[in-house]
Amino acid sequence: MIIVADNLQITDPAIDHAVREENPAPIRELVKACEMAGAHAIDINSGPLSKEPEKRMTFLVETVQSVTNLPLFIDTANPDAMAAGLSVCQNRAVINGFSLEPKKLDAILPLAAAHDADIIGYLLYPDSHVPPDAAERLAIAVEIHAACAGAGLDPARLIIDPIIAPLAWADGTTQNTEILALLRQLPDLLGYPVRTIGGLSNLTTGPAPREKKRLMERTYLPMLAASGLSFVLMNVLHRRSIETAKACNALTAGGIFSWASLP
C-alpha cells in the first residue's frame, strides 16, 4: 500500500496564503515533514483555482518538486490548472482525477494519455452523486474502465477510487463494508489487477471528538489494506495512523517479518 499525503490542501489557510503570496517556504516545510513522516507520494489539492489557475498550479508543482522526488498527485477539478501542473511536473505525476461527469470526461481524462500519466477514476455517477450500493459501484467501475479504453488510455494507468463514505452518513458503515468487498472483487470484475485508492480522511469528516476520529481511521485502514487497497490518501502527520499504515505494509507485504521494520 502506497501512502499518499493529503496534507497539502488549499483549504489550509497557511497554504492558501502561501499560494496567493507566492511564498514557497510553508509549502516546502510541509512537504518535507510529510516525506519525513513516511509519505510515498504527495497530493497537491489546489481546489478549483478560480483565479490564475495555470500560474498558481505551476507555482505549487514547482515548489513541491523543489524539495522532493516523490510522485505528485495533481488534485484539481480545473482542467487548465491540471494541464499546467502536468506540463511542469518533473516527478512522476498522477491525475486526481476524473469521473463520468461529462466535463471531466472531455477535459480531464484526455490529459492522461497526452501526458503519459496515471489517472484516478472516482466511482461516482455522472452528476457526482455517490452510488447507493455495491451493484451500482461495480457498474460504474465498468463504465470508468470503458471510458479509459475509449480515450486510448492503457487501463494499467487507471486507479479506481471507490469514495470512502463518511461515518456520519446514515448508511456510512454499510457503504464502507461494501467498499471492502468491492476492492476484493474489482480485479476479477475487470480482468486485471486494477489499482485502487481510498481517501481515509473522508471517513471522519464532520464534528466528532478528535481521538475517536483517529481511532476509526486506524481501525478502517487495516481493513482497506487487507482488502487489497493499492494507495491510501491520508493525513501522514497523524502519528498513530501512519504507524498503522506502516504496520499494515509489514503484515501484507509478504516475505520475512522484522520487528525492526516497524516505526
Place this chain on the structure above:
Amino acid sequence: MIIVADNLQITDPAIDHAVREENPAPIRELVKACEMAGAHAIDINSGPLSKEPEKRMTFLVETVQSVTNLPLFIDTANPDAMAAGLSVCQNRAVINGFSLEPKKLDAILPLAAAHDADIIGYLLYPDSHVPPDAAERLAIAVEIHAACAGAGLDPARLIIDPIIAPLAWADGTTQNTEILALLRQLPDLLGYPVRTIGGLSNLTTGPAPREKKRLMERTYLPMLAASGLSFVLMNVLHRRSIETAKACNALTAGGIFSWASLP
C-alpha cells in the same frame, strides 16, 4: 465480533498460586477487570492440570461464575478437567477445544454433544503441527467439520480456529494473510455460516518491544474483523487493543454509526 478475554491463564504465577491455594480473590478480581474492560466471554486456560484436574477446574469454573454471567471458554487439553468444568458450569460453556489428534477426537469432542456445548476445532494436523498452506487448512476444516457430524454434533456448534501464526515465524505474515482469505472462504466451503475464532496474542509471541507488539495486534485485528471473524480471543487489558476491537464492531456491525458508541 465477540471479545473473549485470554487473561485468565495458569501460566500467570498469581493465578497458578491462587489455584494451588484455592484462593478465589485474585481470580475474581481479574475476571471483574476483564468484564469491566469489555470482555463478552472469559477463557479459563488452566493448562494440562496434571495434579487434581477435576478439583482444580471445578474450583476455577465456580470461582469465575461467582462473579460473572458471561459465557466461559473452558480451555484445557485434559479431558477429565474439561468434563468436570462442564459439569459445574452454569454459564453458557464453550469447549476450547479439539483437533484431529486421536485422543482429542476420542475424549474431548464427545463432551460437546454430552454437555450441549459449543466447541472450538483447531485447524491442525492430527500430530498437532500447523498446516503449511491455505489448501491444507481448507482440507483440515472439512475433516474437522466431518468429525463433528460423525460425533452426532450439530455443525452449528462448531467454532473453527485457524491458528494465527506468530509473526516471528519465517512465513508468519504469509500464513496470516492466508488465514484472512480462509475466514472469508469457510462459509462457502462448508455451506453454512460457520463461526470462527482467532487467538490474537499468538501473533506477537516471542521477544519484541512491547509497543511494537501492541501495534501489530491493533493492526491485524481489524483485518480479522473485516474478514468475518466471529470471536477474538485477546488480552482485554491492552487498552488500545480493546478500543480497536470495539471500533471494529462499530464499523462492521451495520446499522447507524454513533460516535457515542466508541470508547
